[in-house]
Amino acid sequence: MPRFSNLALLGLLIPTCQAAGPDLILYTEDLPPFNFQLPDGQISGSVTEKIALISKQASFQYQVVMMPWARALSTARSQANACVYSTARTTEREAWFSWIGPMAHNEGILFSVAERPPVASSLQGAMTARIGGYNGSASAIYLSRRGYNVIMSANHDISIKNLLAGRLDYWLTNRHTANAMSERLGLRGRLVPAIPVVNMELYLACNPALDGQLLKRIRQAYLLLQQNGSLAAVDRKYGE
Incomplete structure (x- = not known):
């Protein structure tokens, strides 16, 4: 996995908006390595870099705004020129957005503390375990609706802190994010x-009212970059 302080592609990541304003507002969350904020405030990550390549190919300007995930989803649903990433495509969300992707693969896993005896050996056995989930996360909602004891938090850092303190038995996330945050937090x-x-597969999810011609250009650019290997090259860079 690359060092997250690598600034090599920053000139590509956030295109400078023209005076008329960006064509798109993109909302995202802190979910390394797919999307995360660098110390200087720039937003990077594997999916962020893919979107930058798509923007260049499709010739559109955009602005990225980072916020808590539940608010990012609701804000993108309320603005015609908005998209949100990296978004799990679920049955409930299908009609909410127009979908471009997949951009990344997300395997939800319960993580525990290495030095602590496991509470369960199977997902069924973890039904009563205390599970830390991220508010608005599709995988957290998936477990919660099936009766699991999911304790939602505003960010992953809170869940990790509670897991280490023994207030949680498990932290629900994916392997890539767990590795990235483990590195970040030592x-x-x-x-x-x-x-x-x-x-689950992660997508760029755009408001259904987005201009149809722009959406078509974005989808065509995605397919071209997928076919010529550019998107796969980003995955290799991030070890995905």
Whole structure:
């Protein structure tokens, strides 16, 4: 996995908006390595870089705004020129957006603390376990609606803190995010995958009222970059 302080592509990541304003407002969250904020405030990540390539190919300007995930979803649904990423495509959300992707793969896993005895050996056995989930996350909603004891938090840092303090039995996330946040917080080797939960694909999800010609250009650019290997090259850079 690359160092997250790598600034090599920053000139590509956030195009300078023209005086007339951006064609798109993109809302996202802190979910490394797909999307995350660098110390200087720039937003980077594998999906962010893919969107930058798509923007260049499709010739549109955009602005990225980072906020809590539940608010990012609701804001994108209320603005005609808005999209949100990296968004799990679920049955409930299908009609909410026009979808471009997939941009990344998200395997939801329950993570535990390495030095602590496991609470369960299967997902069914974890029904009463205390599970830390991210508010608005599709995988957290998936478990909660099936009767699991999911304790929602505003960000992953809170869940990790509670997991280490013994106030949670598991933290629900994906392997890539767990590895990235372990590196960020100096916890390498302490947070370990315990129980697989659900697999989901992540997309760029755009408001259905988005200009049809712009949406067509974005989809065509995605397909071209997928076919010529440009998107796969980004995945290799991030170890995905």
